[in-house]
Amino acid sequence: MPSPHNSPVRRLTRAALLTAIALTIFMAEAQIPPPIPIPGVKLGLANIITVYAMYILGPGDTLMILVSRIFLGSVFSGQMMTLLYSLGGGLCCFAAMLVLRRLLDENHLWLASPLSAVFHNLGQILVAAAVMHTWVVISYLPYLVLSGICSGLFTGLCAQMLIRHLNKI
Amino acid sequence: MTKSVKIALGALIAAVILCCGALLLPRKSGTVARITHNGVVIHEIDLEKEHTQRYLEIVAGDGTVLNCISVEPGRIRVEHANCPDQVCVNQGWIRDSALPIVCLPNKLMIEIIGGGEAADAITT
Numbered sequence: 342m343p344s345p346h347n348s349p350v351r352r353l354t355r356a357a358l359l360t361a362i363a364l365t366i367f368m369a370e371a372q373i374p375p376p377i378p379i380p381g382v383k384l385g386l387a388n389i390i391t392v393y394a395m396y397i398l399g400p401g402d403t404l405m406i407l408v409s410r411i412f413l414g415s416v417f418s419g420q421m422m423t424l425l426y427s428l429g430g431g432l433c434c435f436a437a438m439l440v441l442r443r444l445l446d447e448n449h450l451w452l453a454s455p456l457s458a459v460f461h462n463l464g465q466i467l468v469a470a471a472v473m474h475t476w477v478v479i480s481y482l483p484y485l486v487l488s489g490i491c492s493g494l495f496t497g498l499c500a501q502m503l504i505r506h507l508n509k510i
Numbered sequence: 511m512t513k514s515v516k517i518a519l520g521a522l523i524a525a526v527i528l529c530c531g532a533l534l535l536p537r538k539s540g541t542v543a544r545i546t547h548n549g550v551v552i553h554e555i556d557l558e559k560e561h562t563q564r565y566l567e568i569v570a571g572d573g574t575v576l577n578c579i580s581v582e583p584g585r586i587r588v589e590h591a592n593c594p595d596q597v598c599v600n601q602g603w604i605r606d607s608a609l610p611i612v613c614l615p616n617k618l619m620i621e622i623i624g625g626g627e628a629a630d631a632i633t634t
Binding site for chain 2: 375378379380381418419420422423426441444445449452453455456459469472473474475477478480481482483484486487490
């Protein structure tokens, strides 16, 4: 018998709830005009949920939440082309986090998150280079990485505080 | 600080320094704008040889106008785009090779490349 804390129903409900929260954050953020007119630059607040899930729920659930959020987010915002870029970035970022969660504990989320953000940017650029059939898009990488590190620091700190406060409950 | 934290912090700082260095690289000055759509070069325009403002339309296979490009002496920009995010329109005029205009939804790219003696307009 699975314990009530680890039953499949509980797990599915928790993943669905987190997906809904991430999707809400994603859609609310999409209403904010982009701060810098460079494609791909954004706050990525929905990744607070991704980072949180990675450290608390584990990789399997995180992948489900991440892929569902990216897919539903693209459907709801009506830009199916962004699905490719988000998916490329998201999966690269996920792979980086798989390694980072073994190296850094949950008191160093502020460090793990910007590093994963860099890999998110690398993934985005690789997809863009493949779609546009050119390496010229590489010139966007420095801008993306710098903005990604800033927003990664912010989302990492948010996730760290989230974990700290939720642990008290 | 444990060893892995130091390595991670070092990698992060290295990434920041590399990016700042890349942003400080000298920019190629050039006057030829190359417009690429779906990976195919559709126009090459010498911006120095432009005398008045003119517009170029990028049209999809089914006849919808994807982007409208505005060309002026020495500079080029996207005037209209049919995508919802309008990032390429907001980027405004470009006049050097620092950052090409990219419209990801429409797979359109405008870059300034070096040299001043390109063929005036290659149209396929």
